[in-house]
Amino acid sequence: MTSRFEQLAVDCLEPRRLAAFWCAVLDYTVHEDRDGELVEIGPAALAPLDELRRTPVAPQIVFARGHTTKIRKNRLHLDVCPIDSDQAAEVQRIIALGARPIDIGTAKEASWTVLADPEGNEFCVLRSLAPGHFEE
Template identity: 35%
Template sequence: MAFDLQVVVDSTAPHELADWWAEALGWQVEPQDEAFITRMVQAGAASEADTMRHRGALVWSLGAAVTSPEPGRPRVLFQRVPEEKTVKNRLHLDVRVGPERREEEVARLVSLGATELWRGAQGPMSWVTLADPQGNEFCVA
């Protein structure tokens, strides 16, 4: 039996980080159903503390997701945690753009707020490791 996969990234500001990654990848922030959230609060199934306003919309405060415009790609969920990132990721995302676009994409991502950490190569493969605005490492290859 095959299972579906979702990637989850811990974040102290999940909505802002979802916005950043949506722009970085050319994906979209998954819309949240404001009417549903309101009904859940009114019914007592959730509290006002479970919600917040982000870019004028009522959203669940716990997280936000980004999805690809192309079907079949995994959803990436940014989930609120109280602590800042303190150590190197044990898992990271590889953004595969091809060698001909790598430098252009690195420059674009840095202009959006990423930080270049290091460059690596092994055999014919090379990549640039960056950190997103909250310090999560990812590679551009």
């Protein structure tokens, strides 16, 4: 028996705002919006069920209204990789979308950059996967 990673659930104060931010970062679209209380985003084309059964696919993210603000470092976070620009350009693009740089004590020589989304959730921008930046 096997399971697939299908969704990541995020409790937040403003589901629509956070969903819009992550749609812009990941090039996702909104698949469901339940009056701003729960917003589900994912790739523009959802994988058919038979594909989901055969192989892992990009997960959806569900933002659900919670009633508490974030108070400490995340125990789980997302890592994103630019696919068509270098890391520095992607960091600047994401900051322009509403992220902010944060210091969580990462070593200066780290190959990633730590940012926080509009509600303070940490995530990392890793190396670029763009042609010429990352070769197999």
